[in-house]
Amino acid sequence: MNSLDPKCNELKKSYDSCFNLWFSEKFLKGDSADDMCKPIFMVYQECVRKAIEEQNINLKEIDKEVLGTPNEKTPPPPETK
Template sequence: MADSLSPECTPLKKTYDSCFNAWFEGYLEPVASSTTDAQRIAHYQQKAKEFEDKCGKVYAEYQSCIQSAVKQKGIEPLLQQAREEHPLLAPPPPAVHPSKD
């Protein structure tokens, strides 16, 4: 795992990265194919709550640290310019893969 933008944020980044990786490993565990749509939705809602409970606080602390570092380093105007020039209005559509018949 790489260091953070600012050295004082690196411990928070490493703590968050470890928390996220542990949570994501469990998130990737497959949901049984025999479950209903409602059960799958409930499962992923539970995973989202689990993330917030386990990693949400350290994520917020890390984001706050990074936002301060961005301001201190004078990067904020560059980020704003990039957002204006290339706004993320919607996610890109999924790639279409030709079928292999």
């Protein structure tokens, strides 16, 4: 699957490869503490965030904490057109 923006596709492939290696070689063998893919993820995440901003999507809505809050089980208000 491609990334949100074609400019991020190579970064996504790199992260996916790293994650798959980490998952099969580390996590499934009980080593969940290793964060070997974090640097790649951070670069990929920044690329995706830039693409989101270019599409005029409000990052504040994306970054909003919901899990573990009362908002988790509250449906969003209906959109007004």
